[in-house]
Amino acid sequence: MNCARLQQVLDAHIDGELDRATASEITAHLAECAACATLRDQRLALRQALRTEAPYFKAPATLAPAIRRSLEHASARPAASVNPPEINWRAGPTWFHAAVFATVAALVGLISGHWLAQPLPDYPLRDPAVASHVAALAPTRQLIQVASSDRHTVKPWFQGKIDFAPPVKDLGHEGFVLMGGRLDQVADKPAAAVVYQVRKHVINLFVWRATDRAPDAIATSSMRGFSVTTWAADGMRFAAVSDVDARDLSRFAQLVSAP
Numbered sequence: 704m705n706c707a708r709l710q711q712v713l714d715a716h717i718d719g720e721l722d723r724a725t726a727s728e729i730t731a732h733l734a735e736c737a738a739c740a741t742l743r744d745q746r747l748a749l750r751q752a753l754r755t756e757a758p759y760f761k762a763p764a765t766l767a768p769a770i771r772r773s774l775e776h777a778s779a780r781p782a783a784s785v786n787p788p789e790i791n792w793r794a795g796p797t798w799f800h801a802a803v804f805a806t807v808a809a810l811v812g813l814i815s816g817h818w819l820a821q822p823l824p825d826y827p828l829r830d831p832a833v834a835s836h837v838a839a840l841a842p843t844r845q846l847i848q849v850a851s852s853d854r855h856t857v858k859p860w861f862q863g864k865i866d867f868a869p870p871v872k873d874l875g876h877e878g879f880v881l882m883g884g885r886l887d888q889v890a891d892k893p894a895a896a897v898v899y900q901v902r903k904h905v906i907n908l909f910v911w912r913a914t915d916r917a918p919d920a921i922a923t924s925s926m927r928g929f930s931v932t933t934w935a936a937d938g939m940r941f942a943a944v945s946d947v948d949a950r951d952l953s954r955f956a957q958l959v960s961a962p
Contacts (some may be wrong), residue, residue: 745831836929838898909944
């Protein structure tokens with residue numbers, strides 16, 4: 704079982720839909736691969752969030768009898784004639800019809816082009832970032848794979864493990880103490896996680912390659928009780944997650960993104 708194959712069958716594994724042999728292979732792989740284990744934890748966190756937070760609407764008791772009556776009524780009606788109406792295939796569209804069609808097509812193309820040109824919203828990646836943050840804090844997980852407050856130790860550790868160089872800054876004089884780093888994932892994307900601490904609060908700074916149109920501006924919001932700050936720069940996307948005050952996390956992002 705490799706990482707690519709696991710990502711294809713992970714949802715089926717979580718739902719208990721795989722055979723015992725495949726499930727055993729996945730379990731063994733998850734015990735050895737931190738990145739895939741993080742992906743599994745994200746899926747579980749998302750499922751739990753949907754179960755607890757998604758709205759649930761119960762069907763009224765009258766719905767099932769109404770459907771049955773409708774089906775019985777439809778089956779009791781005589782079958783419609785199978786002979787289709789005669790169509791004059793020689794009649795083609797008029798110039799008026801062609802002009803209307805061309806105008807509608809042009810409007811659709813214009814609207815679609817304008818919509819595709821807009822930057823993609825950053826919101827969908829905030830929830831996976833929070834899920835990765837929560838998973839990293841679990842007692843059974845390894846928050847830090849390279850432990851050091853020296854950026855010259857942490858930054859070179861990522862070389863050869865990911866295909867980009869995440870920024871690692873010494874911000875201890877600003878109250879944000881560098882603790883170390885690890886490899887992680889955000890929404891199935893390989894990411895570097897640079898770990899800081901401020902007043903006993905852990906900050907996970909996730910960095911991954913930007914493969915889409917990402918807004919450059921720093922944006923801070925709250926999700927599931929955590930502060931989340933996102934931005935993009937130099938072909939990379941950033942997500943800082945912590946339970947610290949949103950103003951502190953925004954200041955942290957400003958310091959990280961500063962030249």
